[in-house]
Amino acid sequence: MAEQTHPAVSALLQRSHRLGSDSRNTNYAGGNASAKGEATDPVTGESVELMWVKGSGGDLGTLQESGLAVLRLDRMRALPGVYPGIEREDEMVAAFDYCAHGKGGAAPSIDTAMHGLVEADHVDHLHPDSGIALACAAEGEKLTAECFGDRVAWVPWRRPGFQLGLDIAAIKRDNPQAIGVVLGGHGITAWGATSEECEANSLEIIRSAERFIDERATPSSHPFGEVIDGYAALPEEQRRARAAALLPVVRGLASTDRPQVGHYTDSEAVLDFVSRSEHPRLAALGTSCPDHFLRTKVRPLVLDVSPHAPVEEAIARLKELHAAYREDYRAYYERHADADSPPMRGADPAIVLVPGVGMFSFGKDKQTARVAGEFYVNAINVMRGAETISRYAPIDEAEKFRIEYWELEEAKLRRMPAPKPLATRVALVTGGGSGIGRAIAHRLAAEGACVAVADRDGAAAGEVAAEIGTSDVAVPVTVDVTDPDAVAAALRETVLAFGGVDLVVNNAGLSISKPLLETTEADWDIQHGVMARGSFLVAREAARILVEQDMGGDIVYIASKNGVFAGPNNIAYGSAKADQAHQVRLLAAELGEHRIRVNGVNPDGVVRGSGIFAGGWGAQRAAVYGVPEEKLGEFYAQRTLLKREVLPENVANAVFALTSGELSHTTGLHVPVDAGVAAAFLR
Incomplete structure (x- = not known):
């Protein structure tokens, strides 16, 4: 019989979801919440006081019971007695394991002490923009008193940990009228006797x-x-075009130490910030809240070129700024690192601000x-608030380093x-709305790639993308591969979705099965337009981006055994596949110097799940071989060496x-993926 959820846990989860679903209250995966209550110890049968608190790495808005750490309060309250002092406070994280109830649930976060030591049944620790603006204002303590009177106390900056929990617990004891605190440089904490309070x-x-x-x-x-x-924002069409032109280059630079996926933001808040005179000063000060700079690094790279300058000028300046950024970051690391510091993780920016265009952000995956x-x-919201009421004054660089290279973070x-295996790689699959393309899109995504599912049928592409997952994993792109403008637009959409492209699969195709004397010029043109011309157009546009990124890459052609094997009534299709097959060789020879690999796959007839076969090709080929259409797959299998x-x-x-x-x-x-067709063996 399944255990029923404790009422305190139900209330905690509901409160967390309400608070976490509103970005004004806290950011994604930021903050934590807790509840205390009594339960029965399954070993002794006696009542025991427990605390349920969001574990490390979870998100309040989507928190589930499995994401809670469960600890015994009697043991939590005993921890101050063994606390070795602030110089060794990190050791207390390991002590939380000895407070676990049962299996303990999720791994406790560094903020667990704040919840366990504060004498209140319910505690919230949040990172609202408005609260951090007060916390990061030059006169934060004075302004907090002006804003709240004695209902909210001020806690000077202290790195999250056991001592901060003791500090907040003492403030609550000494200020019984207080409902919470503003944590200097950090956020807020509030408490109540009930979850509602x-x-x-x-x-x-x-x-x-x-x-x-x-x-x-x-x-x-x-x-x-x-x-x-x-420096005002460019019109939408112009800024998206400029973003698409710059992003692959920036992504390549941001991937100098390790490959990254990109994201483009052109929200009003960003465009306004990068258009104004104070943005260089404020950006140089960096972010303050630990949750912020752990994800954004201590400061962004800021392009100082007008959005009206030629793209080539902007690219040249970005390369100069990136080199300087890496030097500055290394110097920052060397200023503060000691013998016990973890190795430098990477010197590339996570945030790049581009006036008139917006912001590029980078990470190990799209999310x-x-x-x-x-x-x-x-x-940006924090800076705006702090500069409105005072002056933005984030915690100093040394404190940021202590958190960024904290052994607990490591x-x-x-x-x-x-x-x-394919993490950080961005794939574009043409003909991805059905059959082979659909299967390829699913497999690449399952192996970690971000996938643009491209198809002439936009609805089919959308269905496949939705099957794969959210837009953090797959996006649909509508494209006619015979149209060079449409192909360029499809690649731009892919770049704007994921920062660039690394892996292109030329799979779009159709097939016309007719004898030579019945094959019209239109048949020939349609067949070669989609496969020979379409593959060329896609490869050409993709190669532009791959070369600009300077990260290498893959182009894969889904050709056919018919490009090698000469079958009857197949002049248009077979010759188009032979064209694709030789494109593989030609492009492999040409693009190798850029570390771009070009390879092909030669399948035999794929009947089941194939859009081509369902569209009439199956009936045509079945007629050629004199078998029922529903038996065509079996016929193909029986003529192979493996009979599959x-x-x-x-x-x-x-x-x-x-x-x-x-x-x-x-x-x-x-x-070859043909189950063994001897006549199609490559020589």
């Missing part, structure tokens, strides 16, 4: 801070200064890149699962094998 107190602090900031705003004086001449951008928008990174039918998944497996890294020194190869 705790939530109400959290919202009172957040909304009061919002009103306090709004009341001090003056229309005549913008906190970010005047708009720089020529991480997107969330990094969201956190920098939070940072341990969290070590607990992360190993990346999948070729399925879309078999072709997808070959694409993965060619692109997963195991064949890193292979280019210009055609892999």
Whole structure:
């Protein structure tokens, strides 16, 4: 019989979801919440006081019971007696394991002490923009008193940990009228006797801070200064085109130490910030809240070129700024690192601000890149609030380093699962709306790639993308591969979705089965337009991006055994496939110097799940061979050496094998996926 959820846990989850679903209250995966209550110890049968608290790495808005750490309060309350002092406070994280109840649930976060030591049944620790604006204002303590009176106390900056929990517990004891605290440089904490009271107190602090900031705003004086001449946001079409032109280059630069996926943001908040005179000063100060700079790095790279300058000028300047950024980051690391510091993780920026265009953010996957951008928008909101009421004054660089290279953060990174083989790779699959293309899109995504599912049928592409997952994993792209403008647009959409492209699968196709004397010029043109011309157009546009990124890459052609084997009534299709097959060899020879590998897959007829066969090709080929259409797959299988039918998944497996890294020194190869057709053996 399944255990029933404790009422305190149900209330905690509901409160967490309400608070976490509103970005004004906290950012993604930011903050934590807890509840205390009594339960029965299954060993002794006696009542025991427990605390349920959001574990490390979870998100309040989507928190489930499995994401809670469960600890015994009697043991938590005993921890101050063994606390060795602030110089060794990190040791207390390991002590939380000895407070676990049962299996303990999720791994406790560094903020667990804050919840366990504060004498309140319910505690929220949140990172609202308005609260952090007060926390990061130069006169934060004075302004907190002005805003809240004695209902909210001020806690000077202290790195999250056991001592901060003791500090907050002492403030609550000494200020019984207080409903919470503002944590200098960090965020807010609120408490209550009930879950409802705790939530109400959290919202009172957040909304009061919002009103306090709004009341001090003056229309005549913008906190970010005047708009720089020529730096206003470009019209949408122009800025997206410029973003698409810059992003692959920036992604390549941001991937100098390790490959990254990109995200593009052109929200009003970002465009306004990068257009104004104070943005260079404020950006250089960096973010403050630990949740922010752990995801955005201590400061962004800021392009100082007008959006009206030629793209080539902007690219040249970005390369100069990137080199300087790496030097500055290394110097920052060397200023603060000691013998016990973890190795430098990478010197590339996570955030790149581009006036007139917006913001590029980068991470190990699309979600991480997107969330990094969201956190920098939070940072912009914090700067705006702090500059409205005072002056933005984040914690100093040395404290940021202590958190960025904290051994506890390093341990969290070590607990992360190993990346999948295609992690960080961006794939475009043409003809992805059905059959072989659908199978390839699914397989590449399952192996960690971000996938643009491209198809002439936009609805089919959308269905496949939705099958795969959210837009963090797959996006649909509508494209006619015979149209060079449409192909260029499809690649731009892919770049704007994921930052660039690494892996292109030329799979779009159709087939016309007719004898020579019945094959019309229109048949020939249609067949070659989609496969020979279409593959050329896609490869050409993709190669532009791959060369600009300078990260290498893969182009894979789904050719056919018919490009080698001469069958009857197949002049248009077979010759178009032979054209594709030789494109593989030609492009492998030409693009190798850029570390771009070009390979092909030669399937036999894929009947089941095939859009081509369902569209009439199956009936035509069945008529040629004198078999019922429903038996065509079996017929193809029986003429092979292995007597096995070729399925879309078999072709997808070959694409993965060619692109997963195991064949890193292979280019210009055609892999047969035909169950063994001796007449199609390559010589």
